[in-house]
Amino acid sequence: MSKIEENEAHRxxxxxxxxxxxxxxxxxxxxxxxxxxxxxxxxxQQVRDKADSTMKSLKLRDELARQELEKVREAQEKRRLIKxxxxxxxxxxxxxxxx
Numbered sequence: 450m451s452k453i454e455e456n457e458a459h460r461x462x463x464x465x466x467x468x469x470x471x472x473x474x475x476x477x478x479x480x481x482x483x484x485x486x487x488x489x490x491x492x493x494q495q496v497r498d499k500a501d502s503t504m505k506s507l508k509l510r511d512e513l514a515r516q517e518l519e520k521v522r523e524a525q526e527k528r529r530l531i532k533x534x535x536x537x538x539x540x541x542x543x544x545x546x547x548x
Contacts, residue, residue: 537543 534543
């Protein structure tokens with residue numbers, strides 16, 4: 450073979466190797482992208498699950514706080530009524546039932 454033919458064969462071999470590398474890189478990149486998408490989707494789902502769990506917890510706390518506030522208001526109203534009754538008894542607006 451002449452030098453030109455050898456160089457041409459070498460160039461052809463190098464070009465074929467580049468093409469194979471591009472194909473391999475594309476396949477690996479595609480697989481990597483799919484894995485990254487799966488990982489990202491799992492991470493997003495975990496964040497959503499945690500957010501749902503947190504939201505349920507917050508709703509439960511809000512409900513408990515609302516119930517506690519209702520109890521406090523009922524107790525305050527009872528104390529107001531007792532105070533009003535005592536005041537009325539002191540001022541003779543109502544008669545003492547126990548007498």
